[in-house]
Each structure stands twice: as structure tokens, then as C-alpha cells.
Amino acid sequence: MLKPWFILMLAVIVIAGCAKESSEAAPSEAKQITVASSTDSGINRLDAASYEGMMQAYPLIYDSLVEYGEKGEIQPALAESWDISPDGKEYTFHLRKDVQFSDGTPFNAEAVKFSVDRWANKPEHDWLLTSKNLKSVEVIDEFTVKLTFTKHYYMTLAELSYPRPFRIMSPTSVEPAGDPEGKFVKAIGTAAWVQAEYIQDVQTVFTPNSTYWGDKSGIDKLTFKVVPDSQSRVLAAQNGTIDIAGGEVSKIPLESLSLLKNGEKTKLATQKGTASYFLVVNDANKAIADKKVRQAINYAVDKQSIARDLFDGTGSPATGILPTTNAYVSEDNNKGYSYNPGMAKQLLNEAGWKDANGDGTVEKEGENLVFSLVLQTEEYPEWKPLAEAVQDQLSKVGIQVELKVLEQASYYDALWKNKDYDLLIYRTYADAFNPLSFLMALFYKTNEAPAVAFGTEQLSSLIDRAAATLTDEERFKAYNDIFQLMNEEAMSVPLFYPDDLFVVNNRISDVQLGATTFRPIVWEKLRLDEQR
Known part of the structure; x- marks a missing residue:
């Protein structure tokens, strides 16, 4: 090293x-x-069916069957066209005939099947229902391939546009060549x-x-x-x-x-961007498990001043967890919490946290209310002043915050593996990943695994409902219910919507x-x- x-x-x-x-x-x-x-x-190590390497490197080497365009429009890529069965379970892709891999290997339905077999039904991709629900992949002819799923999932085409793990790689990218379980050796795409x-x-x-x-x-x-x-x-x-x-x-x-x-x-x-910066709250912390404390944190953060003083017009103050540049996010379902330090103090008081000795920090049963706030600055240097602003604002309602700046690898371990934080600055996913894939990755829990960020059975049920919708009208209703529940339960602390810059x-x-x-x-x- x-x-x-x-x-x-x-x-x-x-x-x-x-x-x-x-x-x-x-x-x-x-x-x-x-x-x-x-x-x-x-x-x-840029295996198309993995999460290794820089996300932006994948589309440079590998094409997808379809691409995600402006405002979510699905556009042809390696597939010139596609047919979807009435029940939404079968997708038949008609492939381009003028394509070859960069090493001269032919691109055809067999190559697509190889790539699909490489990611299909793998546990590490279970958060992507396109992988989890795939029943079969069938070569119809040289340039036609059919994917059959166990259930309808409206995000299938959007997920197939993702940079990983669904992009199409050459069968010669692995050894033995053409073996879906083969060892990755080189990034070869179209x-x-x-x-x-x-x-x-x-x-x-x-x-x-x-x-x-x-x-x-x-x-x-x-x-x-x-x-x-x-x-x-x-x-x-x-x-x-x-x-x-x-x-x-x-x-x-x-x-x-x-x-x-x-x-x-x-x-x-x-x-204008489609991502947001927000605080992940760890409900394993006894204090944060109290909804009134989570709501108090939301009321205590002044998003307007953050946008004005820190970001100088390069974005906008956050309301809900996602900005309205995303599909199914609207002004009506994205209201969030206004800045109200008085309400924050009242909620803390109702939860039993009071400044009994007048030192400026609330306490309960002899313990001060102190949270760790984890961040990293290698990818997001602006998170340091953002964290300092949150630290200052929470101190004004009696909550002490200790900043922990971690190296990038340790930061992601804290989020995805050991949950070693009370609060953690993170960013939502963006564009094609929103809202569903982002919610599945962070806020979805099962009987086998807790949510990465914050999750309840009710929320997971609503996410399942959204995934199974057949129409936009059903989808809007499902997401309205999701965002309303997330807001009422204060499952996160939205901070800022950054522009793409x-x-x-x-x-x-x-x-x-x-x-x-x-x-x-x-x-x-x-x-x-x-x-x-």
C-alpha cells in the first residue's frame, strides 16, 4: 500500500x-x-456486476440496455426497443445489431445473458428488486433476450440503467471466459x-x-x-x-x-440537483429513539441560514428528505420542519430533557444530552462547515454535539457496517435511484436485517406498496404516504439540496x-x- x-x-x-x-x-x-x-x-477491479471502484467510471467502459434521461425518461441504449407484458413481469429487449465489445468480441443476446447471470439473485444485490425478483433470462434469438420476473416492479427499467451492477460486460472480462461465476480480469465493455x-x-x-x-x-x-x-x-x-x-x-x-x-x-x-444532504439518526441511541427528540433536532436546525451563509446560492434549503426535482416528490408531500428553536426546547422538555443547572445543556437522570456527529471530508469538504453549523444550532437548544471526522473507509464502515454514530451526515442518492432505490437501501427493514438508517415495519410495508404500483396515480399516493410517515416520525434531518456544480x-x-x-x-x- x-x-x-x-x-x-x-x-x-x-x-x-x-x-x-x-x-x-x-x-x-x-x-x-x-x-x-x-x-x-x-x-x-471494475467488475460490472460489483460495487468496486468509482461509480462514474462504469458508464465510461460499460453500456446499459437502457439509459436514464432528463426527468426520468427511459431511452434506448444497447436495447433499441423493448416490450413489457400486460402483467409487468416480462421484458423483451430487442438489441442493437451494430455493436461489438472493445476487444472485438460480438455483442449479442448470449453476452447479455452472461451479464445478467452474473448479477441475478445475488444476496449483495437484494436491495435492487430487479435482481432479487428475476426468475429467468432467456435468449430468444441472436439479438432478442427476455427477462422474466416473479412480480411486477415499476423501477425495472430505471434500475437497468444504473452504473452497477446491471451494465453489460464482455464474456472475455472474466476467466474462464463466458463463465458467469468466473474471476474478473479486465473491464471490457461497449x-x-x-x-x-x-x-x-x-x-x-x-x-x-x-x-x-x-x-x-x-x-x-x-x-x-x-x-x-x-x-x-x-x-x-x-x-x-x-x-x-x-x-x-x-x-x-x-x-x-x-x-x-x-x-x-x-x-x-x-x-439543479436531485440529491440532498441530511442527517442519519441512529435510533439505537436511547435518546434518539424518542420521537420528540428527533423532532426537536429537526426544529433546531435553520436550513435557510445554512443555504444562505454556507452555500452562497449554489442550492436551496431542504424541506423533506428529497428535492422536488425527483419523480413523485412534490411541494405537498415535501414540507419538512420549519426553524423553531422554541418548539425544539419545548419538545426536549416534554421528553424529560431539561437544563436544570443552567449550564446551557439539557440533561436527564444526571446525564447531559450529547451526540456524536460523524462525517468525512475527502469526498465532501463542505460537510465540515455544515456539521459545524448544525453543532452550533443544536447547542442553542441545549444539545451538545461532538464532531468526528473520519477517513472515507471508516466513515462508510460507520454507516453500513457498525452503526458507530449518533448522527451522521450523508447524502441521498440521486436521479435514477430516487425515490425507491434510495429508500430500499437506507430505510427498508426485513425480519432478517434492520434498516441501515432508520426503519419501521410500517415504512417497509409502504415501500413494498410503492414498488408494486402499476400506475402513476397509485405511485403518487404511495409516496405521499411514505413521505408523510417519514416526516411525522422525524426519521431523518434534511439539511440542504445542493446544485450539480x-x-x-x-x-x-x-x-x-x-x-x-x-x-x-x-x-x-x-x-x-x-x-x-
Whole structure:
């Protein structure tokens, strides 16, 4: 394992080297765009049926049967068209005939079956009902494949667009070749890019796939350079050694936006987002298990001041758990809690938490009300000032908060494995994952497993009902009931709805932001000014 100081030194050397090379390069080499990444791409373990590696790397290599477009419109991709049986249990996909994998392997129904067999009915994908409910996959002919499910599920097409685990990989990506249980050896797909170079924790270089069936890229190299430190990303954007930073790939510190918005070499590209930042509450904590305490926390947080003072117009204050840019989320079912510290104090008092000694902290049975608040800053540097604002606001109603900044891996362990927190800043999923997949992943409990975040049998029943709906009218009613219950029970603390935001070098034109966080920019449509 490379030491962090060595990785940083190597990254600086590589960045400086690339800057020197670009000034001396031949014209064809000038058509290179460098993207800052907060983490390694993990291209050497980018099995399409896994969750390894950077989410945004998957669509560069692997296509899906269908794509998720603007406002949830499902668009053709490797499947030109599809038929759905009246009962919603059978999906027949008619595949493109002009496609091959980047290594020359034919793309056909057998290749699709190989990929499906690789993810179907695996326990790690049970939160995705497309996997859990798959009954069979059948090759009808060379370019027709049918998926049959045990029950109707309205999110099937949306889930098939996900970056993982449903994308289509070549049978030659594993050993033995074509074995659905084979060992992954290399990322081979049909999408617009192929791996050209990989230095772990330093950079991954992609070049255009010469066999790609879609529009060809206008650039020769797309490099994802690992720059873990957010301030280093700002400096690299200012001096032009990186061309793009932002989104879920590499967050930019909010305090630097004014410098980059109309910089000598930089500009911003933004659009309304579909994700939100919120507090996960751990109901294993005895105090948090009390609904009045959870409601008090919601009333104590001033979302308007957070949006105004911290985020400088790059998003909006949160109300409910998801913004209305998502399907089935509306103003009516997304009201949330207003800022009311007086009501917060009253609820704490009713729950038995009182400031008996006048020290500013409420107590009960001789114990102060103190919560840990877990966060990470490698991917989300803005979470530190956000956590500090929450800490300050909760202190004003008598709740003390101790901030715990963890390394990225430990942070995710705290959320997904050991539940070692009282409060934890997290972000909802976005676009194609909302609302259902996000709710299933975080708030759904079964007899075998508790919810990752907060869950009740009633909520799980409502989520099941939403999944089984056949019409939009039924779906709206189901989600109205879900969001109303989540709000009444204060199952989370919504904080902020961030915009999708990227810092882009001025030499890049035609920046088209994507419809999803896993394809945040339509990379193959990027152009350099000299290419006009």
C-alpha cells in the first residue's frame, strides 16, 4: 500500500509533468482533458456486476440496455426497443445489431445473458428488486433476450440503467471466459471509452473506443487524476493543470467558488440537483429513539441560514428528505420542519430533557444530552462547515454535539457496517435511484436485517406498496404516504439540496451536463476551443 505522503508527491510530479508535456506536445496530444478525482477509479477491479471502484467510471467502459434521461425518461441504449407484458413481469429487449465489445468480441443476446447471470439473485444485490425478483433470462434469438420476473416492479427499467451492477460486460472480462461465476480480469465493455493507462492512486487514462457504436469523441484522452485534497484541486483548476472538477467526482470547497466562477482560466457549469444532504439518526441511541427528540433536532436546525451563509446560492434549503426535482416528490408531500428553536426546547422538555443547572445543556437522570456527529471530508469538504453549523444550532437548544471526522473507509464502515454514530451526515442518492432505490437501501427493514438508517415495519410495508404500483396515480399516493410517515416520525434531518456544480477550464466548450450523477458530464461531447 502506497503511503499517503508518497501518493501526494507522486500526484504533484505527474500533474507538473503533464503541464510540461502539454506545452511541448504534438497537436493530437493537445486534445486531452484532465478531470480531478477525489478517489482512485479502481479500474483494475471494475467488475460490472460489483460495487468496486468509482461509480462514474462504469458508464465510461460499460453500456446499459437502457439509459436514464432528463426527468426520468427511459431511452434506448444497447436495447433499441423493448416490450413489457400486460402483467409487468416480462421484458423483451430487442438489441442493437451494430455493436461489438472493445476487444472485438460480438455483442449479442448470449453476452447479455452472461451479464445478467452474473448479477441475478445475488444476496449483495437484494436491495435492487430487479435482481432479487428475476426468475429467468432467456435468449430468444441472436439479438432478442427476455427477462422474466416473479412480480411486477415499476423501477425495472430505471434500475437497468444504473452504473452497477446491471451494465453489460464482455464474456472475455472474466476467466474462464463466458463463465458467469468466473474471476474478473479486465473491464471490457461497449461504451465510448477504453482503459489506456492506470497508475493506482495517481491517474487513470481513457481513450476513445474505436469500435464504439455511438457518436465519436472529439478528444484523444480523458484522464482522471487523483487529487484527494480539495484545496489542491482548487489550485490545480486555477493554474490549468486540471480541466474539470466537481460533482460527485471531486467536490470543490464552497469558499473557493467566487475565485473560480469567473477566473482567469475557469468558469462554472451548474444545474439543479436531485440529491440532498441530511442527517442519519441512529435510533439505537436511547435518546434518539424518542420521537420528540428527533423532532426537536429537526426544529433546531435553520436550513435557510445554512443555504444562505454556507452555500452562497449554489442550492436551496431542504424541506423533506428529497428535492422536488425527483419523480413523485412534490411541494405537498415535501414540507419538512420549519426553524423553531422554541418548539425544539419545548419538545426536549416534554421528553424529560431539561437544563436544570443552567449550564446551557439539557440533561436527564444526571446525564447531559450529547451526540456524536460523524462525517468525512475527502469526498465532501463542505460537510465540515455544515456539521459545524448544525453543532452550533443544536447547542442553542441545549444539545451538545461532538464532531468526528473520519477517513472515507471508516466513515462508510460507520454507516453500513457498525452503526458507530449518533448522527451522521450523508447524502441521498440521486436521479435514477430516487425515490425507491434510495429508500430500499437506507430505510427498508426485513425480519432478517434492520434498516441501515432508520426503519419501521410500517415504512417497509409502504415501500413494498410503492414498488408494486402499476400506475402513476397509485405511485403518487404511495409516496405521499411514505413521505408523510417519514416526516411525522422525524426519521431523518434534511439539511440542504445542493446544485450539480462543476469548475471547467475556459478552453473547454460545449459542456453538456448529464442527467445522472454517475454520468455527470457527457464526456464524449466535450470539445476544446481549438477544435471549433
